[in-house]
Amino acid sequence: MRLDAQLTVRSALPVQLMCADGAYRFAVEDVNHLRVSFEFFFNSYKVANGGKAEAGTTHGREVLSIHTLMGEVKAPAPPVGSPDVVDDEGLAIRGRAPRRRQSSSMFSGFDSTPLPTSERLSVKSHWSKVVKHNGWLQKKGGTTKSWMKRYFVLYETSQGHFLSYYAEYWDSPLYNPSRKERNMIDLSKITYLRAKSKYKDVPPFSFDIATIEREWTLSADSNEQLQLWLKMMARAVDLDVAMVPDDTLSFSVKARTDPSRRLELHDYSTSLTISAWGVSVQKLSAGEREEVHFWCYTDFYKWSILRQNGKLALSLQIFTTGDFKTKADFVFRSVDAQAIATAIEYYIEKFMSRMHLRRELDESKAAPEKKAKPAAEVEDLLGAMEGDGMGSGMSSGMGSGLAAGGAEAGSDWASDDEDEPKAKTAAAKTTPKAAPSAAPSLLDLLGDDAPLQPAAAFPPTAPEPFGGNGASELLGLMSISEGVDPEVARQMGGWFHALVGTEAPGLLFRNTKTEVLYKHEFRGSQARISLKQTNHGAVPFSGVRLTVEGAEPHLRTALTPAPGTDPSVLGPGASQTYMLMVECNQPFGAPPVLRVNFTAGGAAASYPLKLPVLMTHFMTPVVFPRADFLARWERLTAEGLEATGTIASSLSAGPMATVKVQQLKLGVAPELGPDGSLLCASTLQIKVEGGSKVVVGCMVRVLIAEGRAAIAVRTASSHVTAALAQALSTALASH
Numbered sequence: 001m002r003l004d005a006q007l008t009v010r011s012a013l014p015v016q017l018m019c020a021d022g023a024y025r026f027a028v029e030d031v032n033h034l035r036v037s038f039e040f041f042f043n044s045y046k047v048a049n050g051g052k053a054e055a056g057t058t059h060g061r062e063v064l065s066i067h068t069l070m071g072e073v074k075a076p077a078p079p080v081g082s083p084d085v086v087d088d089e090g091l092a093i094r095g096r097a098p099r100r101r102q103s104s105s106m107f108s109g110f111d112s113t114p115l116p117t118s119e120r121l122s123v124k125s126h127w128s129k130v131v132k133h134n135g136w137l138q139k140k141g142g143t144t145k146s147w148m149k150r151y152f153v154l155y156e157t158s159q160g161h162f163l164s165y166y167a168e169y170w171d172s173p174l175y176n177p178s179r180k181e182r183n184m185i186d187l188s189k190i191t192y193l194r195a196k197s198k199y200k201d202v203p204p205f206s207f208d209i210a211t212i213e214r215e216w217t218l219s220a221d222s223n224e225q226l227q228l229w230l231k232m233m234a235r236a237v238d239l240d241v242a243m244v245p246d247d248t249l250s251f252s253v254k255a256r257t258d259p260s261r262r263l264e265l266h267d268y269s270t271s272l273t274i275s276a277w278g279v280s281v282q283k284l285s286a287g288e289r290e291e292v293h294f295w296c297y298t299d300f301y302k303w304s305i306l307r308q309n310g311k312l313a314l315s316l317q318i319f320t321t322g323d324f325k326t327k328a329d330f331v332f333r334s335v336d337a338q339a340i341a342t343a344i345e346y347y348i349e350k351f352m353s354r355m356h357l358r359r360e361l362d363e364s365k366a367a368p369e370k371k372a373k374p375a376a377e378v379e380d381l382l383g384a385m386e387g388d389g390m391g392s393g394m395s396s397g398m399g400s401g402l403a404a405g406g407a408e409a410g411s412d413w414a415s416d417d418e419d420e421p422k423a424k425t426a427a428a429k430t431t432p433k434a435a436p437s438a439a440p441s442l443l444d445l446l447g448d449d450a451p452l453q454p455a456a457a458f459p460p461t462a463p464e465p466f467g468g469n470g471a472s473e474l475l476g477l478m479s480i481s482e483g484v485d486p487e488v489a490r491q492m493g494g495w496f497h498a499l500v501g502t503e504a505p506g507l508l509f510r511n512t513k514t515e516v517l518y519k520h521e522f523r524g525s526q527a528r529i530s531l532k533q534t535n536h537g538a539v540p541f542s543g544v545r546l547t548v549e550g551a552e553p554h555l556r557t558a559l560t561p562a563p564g565t566d567p568s569v570l571g572p573g574a575s576q577t578y579m580l581m582v583e584c585n586q587p588f589g590a591p592p593v594l595r596v597n598f599t600a601g602g603a604a605a606s607y608p609l610k611l612p613v614l615m616t617h618f619m620t621p622v623v624f625p626r627a628d629f630l631a632r633w634e635r636l637t638a639e640g641l642e643a644t645g646t647i648a649s650s651l652s653a654g655p656m657a658t659v660k661v662q663q664l665k666l667g668v669a670p671e672l673g674p675d676g677s678l679l680c681a682s683t684l685q686i687k688v689e690g691g692s693k694v695v696v697g698c699m700v701r702v703l704i705a706e707g708r709a710a711i712a713v714r715t716a717s718s719h720v721t722a723a724l725a726q727a728l729s730t731a732l733a734s735h
Contacts, residue, residue: 618685
């Protein structure tokens with residue numbers, strides 16, 4: 001039988017192995033254990049012989065890359081633990097375990113006969129293969145809360161990693177196979193590792209381990225030991241991330257808000273059952289549990305902990321339609337609200353990892369002779385800076401057709417793309433060439449001979465298809481006065497800029513006929529915008545219609561009026577509220593436009609209002625020390641990765657300029673650059689078609705002088721660079 005066999009599970013008991021020399025069938029008691037064990041050893045064999053792990057498998061795979069705030073980066077070298085056994089004073093154990101005294105009550109009923117030398121040596125030959133690290137830690141008791149010293153062993157098995165502890169080192173399998181561990185922690189069930197314990201009155205090097213079942217507080221003897229244990233366990237968790245345990249957690253809750261009106265609101269008769277595949281909401285019916293809802297983890301939009309009258313509650317926002325445009329709010333009261341939220345987060349991470357691997361398997365079957373490649377429009381977004389941490393990365397997602405781990409960081413994803421030369425030519429024509437990496441480039445822009453460039457001088461939003469559907473033409477809509485008084489048209493710029501850097505409600509538009517108030521909330525790649533239109537006139541509005549223009553294809557939008565209202569009619573003095581949901585799918589420079597249409601007294605009105613929705617709103621600020629920033633800046637010198645220009649600005653150098661830049665979701669380094677520029681960094685998060693997320697590192701230098709602002713932008717993608725430069729020029733220009 002050869003190890004390049006393909007495992008096929010036929011039913012609950014029979015298992016068939018398709019091998020090079022024929023088919024073999026076995027009857028096993030636990031198909032799942034056999035499957036994961038086979039995966040583990042099969043992948044280990046392939047990697048040891050210069051191959052790669054099987055696509056779609058979850059066991060025995062190395063960690064090649066990790067996801068950070070700055071994107072996907074190459075995984076660091078694995079930490080090295082010690083399989084050597086040491087006594088409680090830290091001295092290595094040589095020879096046999098000591099024979100213990102039978103008179104001690106501690107060892108009553110325990111066979112003190114040492115393991116035969118031949119048998120112990122047999123165990124010892126495998127000890128270093130299974131044990132990743134071992135040593136002594138103090139453990140806080142679960143009931144007595146006293147501290148006890150225990151001997152901990154971190155095992156790597158075909159079923160995942162386990163942290164077991166014993167009263168003494170001689171209780172381990174190396175010395176006595178008849179003794180069992182005092183307890184065992186399944187690291188595939190860890191929800192978080194807290195590097196510094198949250199509890200008071202604990203030893204100085206204490207840390208917490210929380211699983212879906214319980215929490216442990218442990219303490220090392222030194223900071224060096226603490227760091228090594230944390231690194232070893234974190235690595236184990238990374239290796240086990242896709243191993244979803246079969247455990248089902250059930251919580252009794254009281255439904256407080258139920259849009260479905262199918263649950264009891266006055267008692268704890270509702271149950272939330274959380275498993276690897278979703279959350280089942282059940283109610284008691286004739287003494288039995290009846291499932292009312294089942295929410296897959298892709299149905300979850302948002303969850304949070306509430307405090308109602310001094311009691312905890314869990315708020316869940318669930319998508320109720322397949323197009324992800326309609327949500328319902330459920331609130332459940334429970335003292336375990338935090339534990340429920342943690343369990344949901346834990347299983348979402350596991351679920352998405354498994355879906356990521358399943359997609360990888362589907363792609364490998366669809367194109368066995370050709371590596372999977374992303375769609376052309378996101379190709380540049382996935383170009384990462386090798387080993388830098390400022391490149392692109394993808395978090396767990398579903399169905400986008402982009403394979404996780406489909407290429408190593410820094411590799412050429414488009415090497416098999418017939419259209420690659422065309423794509424590069426288009427990018428070269430529509431994006432500026434990289435400026436020299438020398439620091440004075442911004443000073444040159446502000447020199448006496450440098451022409452003052454308006455915002456439109458920046459490159460268009462992005463090469464097609466990013467800037468399609470006339471997005472670039474919408475740049476000038478702010479100045480279009482379709483039925484708007486000249487004085488109002490001049491004020492529109494001020495209203496726009498006042499809303500760019502705040503989440504507080506504000507005025508978007510006002511004239512003698514109507515008023516539009518605006519408020520936005522941005523979270524990652526999504527935004528929720530509230531719009532309130534008021535009729536200021538003496539006659540009713542008819543044919544009222546609000547639409548969003550210039551959003552596609554870079555923004556996905558859904559504009560809905562308040563439920564139970566007639567949005568087409570607005571009486572004198574009346575108001576109508578709209579909810580606008582926005583999701584960023586591609587980089588963009590020109591903001592979308594809200595078109596307000598209505599008829600009053602027989603006269604039609606149509607106002608284009610530029611929405612203060614910029615690409616910067618979908619970014620997360622990051623602060624680098626000056627030396628680190630400049631080092632990363634110098635790595636982004638490839639053609640098309642830098643855009644520079646100047647704009648007229650009312651800003652003046654100083655703290656107010658820093659505040660304004662920070663309002664644009666840019667993290668500002670505490671020290672200025674060599675030319676006196678602000679050094680800014682952030683990450684842009686985009687949710688591409690299918691649900692996967694792309695994160696791109698962005699670096700910006702801003703120099704303010706004499707009513708002008710010089711801007712230099714560098715990112716890992718030419719599309720992002722051009723769009724970000726345009727968005728920043730819109731936000732910082734004078735109004």
